[in-house]
Amino acid sequence: MNLRRLPLTREISLAVLVYLYVPVVVLIVYSFNANRTATVWSETSLDWYRKILVNPSIRDATWNSLVLATAAGIGATLLALAAALGMKSGFRGKGAVEAVLNAPLILPEVVVAVATLMLFVAIGIDMGLAAMIPAHIAFCIPFAYLPIKARLQGMNPSLEEAAQDLYANRFVTFRRVTLPLLWPGIMAGFTLAFVTSLDDFLTSFFLSGPGSTTLPVYIFSAIRAGITPEINAISTIMLIVSVALVVTSFLLGKMRR
Amino acid sequence: MKWNGFLTASILAFTVAGAAMAEEEKVLYFYNWTDYYPPELLAKFEAETGIKVIQDGYDSNETLIAKLQAGGAAYDVIVPTDYVIAGMITDGLLQPINAAEMSNFQYVKDAFKDPEFDPGRIYTAPYTWGVTGIAYDSAQVPGGKLDDSWSVFFEPPPELEGKIAALDIGSELIQAAALYLGLPQCTESNDDAAKIYALLEAQKPKLKMYSADSTVDRMASGEVAMHHLWSGATARAHEIKDTVRFIYPSEGTPMFRDNFAMPVGAPHPENARIFINWMMAPENAAAVTNAIAYANSIESAEFLDDKWKDAESVNMPPEFADRLVPTEVCSPAAQELRDKIWTRLKG
């Protein structure tokens, strides 16, 4: 029965999980460090969490990041969902269309970011969240598209056909049959797109305007002074928020299923 | 609040486009180096003037100019360093603020009143200044003291090998090497470039790393014994670890002067002028130094914290003044040579 349990897979997996979590634990622990020097431990303190509450730059940056990532995640997922549905059956040039949709994965980001800035300036778009959202949607599309496509491939088309035989119209079929079946893929795609946008520095940096600094932009430009416990503290808060979000979305996904 | 009206009136006097001013929104878009301005001081400015400041951060002059050049930045006040200002003026990125006519300009130290990069202070007003020198931990150094020379950094004593960090910024490192070798900092000569390259290549194995990030941590935690470093960062490290010392190298100590300026297209030019004038008031200028440990360009000694008055890295002893060397703007040919040195060093 246990053929999947080849020797050592369990041990290696546990080691990998430790490897993945050690840095997370370190950053959480150091967010409670009283010493401003991130690498020197002195004593436990909640000061940095208090400092975040009164530091408008960090607060605004975090808020901007969450707004941007949510908008980019939803936008990219909707576009990717439509595209994946449209790509279900084979047609001439499908490979080329697929390659274009996945192109953002393979381009050096700084080049696209600087060129997008030039493009937006040329057509008169003001820098700020309104410029960052479409740019983020563009490079998040493949991250949302790939999981949805994978889910669609594993789906049984006879269910949709059965629904139509029962005189359900297209919309009802989509809402009652296709969407629930696709839901895990949609959630996975949204999650990947959201995380990708949340961690983006280059595009955000070049396209940001007054007041639209995101958390990665804040952290990257603050790094001259060093990673402060303040940054560790905000990372810890983000981690907690993300765990809460992921767990909720997973539970929701389960319920839909 | 009371001098605000007077100030606004005096600004009106030399503003060409005064008409739109009355309706200007009480907002200021401030684009500054991150962690280079105390948040409490912004709160004070907001309370005194009623102007809300929205601050965003960048990490180098190059990235600031990249955004301005592409036309992608609608900020009111920016903080460029001396050596990029002449180019920015030529490229038409800045608009005049006539700082010399502002009411608080009287407090500016003489040395900063008429700088070579902006004669007559038409486009810029002084903010902070500092130098790039050498920080060392006297507890880790044989004899506890090092010479005032770049030689300790480029040709270190054997005990310090592997315990030294250099700034990961090509222009800074190449400039320091040129000063040590007595060569022009923006040399266009292949021979000079070859000499600089040879010096840096020989130094590389003795370095622990090249890095311009988290420098304060690195010195304060004792991870390195010597660091090619800015004066203010050294002062902050000294605050945590009191054996940290600073060297103003005698062959020439590169100096940088940061300034306030207003980019073309600033949406709130009047608020920018109010802010820039407000920042030249001694009390406010001193608050910056007290918080970020870089000297300011205003006669403000009476407001300085005692801990900085004694720190050589913040309060430069006057006898070092003739060691200061301003950073020059390199021609494209000199820049190509610098790129070549830097890429080969790390290639």
Add this chain to the structure above:
Amino acid sequence: MSATSPFRRAGLVGPALLVVLVLIGVPLGIMAWVSLLGRGATIGVDWTSAPSFANYTKLVWEEDFDGTLLFNPTYLSILWRSVWQAAATTAICVGLGLPVALWMSSLSRGARDMAVLLITIPFWTNLLVRNYAWLIILREDGLVSQTANAIWPFGPVQLLYNDAAILIGLVYSFLPFMILPIYAGFEKFDWRLLEAAYDLGANRRRALTRVIVPLAMPGIIAGSMLVFIPSLGSFVTAAILGGGKSMMMGNLIQLQFGQSRNWPFGAAISVVLLALMMLVLMGIALWKTRQEAKR
């Protein structure tokens, strides 16, 4: 429903296609043009300069300090180092990702979902923050370093500021992009096939090479693309964990758009890198069709 009409398909695929073409394709076109121009006097691009391939030839031939034009191995060595690092990262990710994916697929349904979560959660923190956490873990007076020195008998171990540190950081950054695609392949697999193989007398090694590896192959290929390509362009890890001593392609491109202020040259390097990636992708596609033809 089964056959989508071309009109409907265009309506569905069109928006995404348009967004990518306008916001990725047009900028790419701008950059390809920029790569043919000269650098601006202060920064950016000299739009009036005559287009030429100078930025491309510079990658291979360069004027030496003594004025002679010579073959310049600098950029090639940076490229070679990046490719080598990216390949090593990919190989290690396969080595770790395959057992983890196998283990995940052996769990119960609920535990599997939890495992997917566990693997993605660390990546909700910022890239820089993660790299700095590694700096704290690997530093000289840290626990890991001291343990390593106690165990390793041949002199002091330096864990930071070398290629090994860069590898640790790169593998950390990209491991989930390998684990998840391989796992996705296993999830659909009917494990009774493997049991049948056992019943027919196959030993563990044969089961591994004949069943599991071919089964994992599509996931490994997808994962390798998601790991290899981004590591080739990464710039943060080499600067932080590598101590900035040697450049990767990502750092070189970054440098041109930053300190060196040479956008056209940066654009040229990017175009070359893009072409190389296309070659790799085409190679993979070719290999795939050959494999399928064999079957």
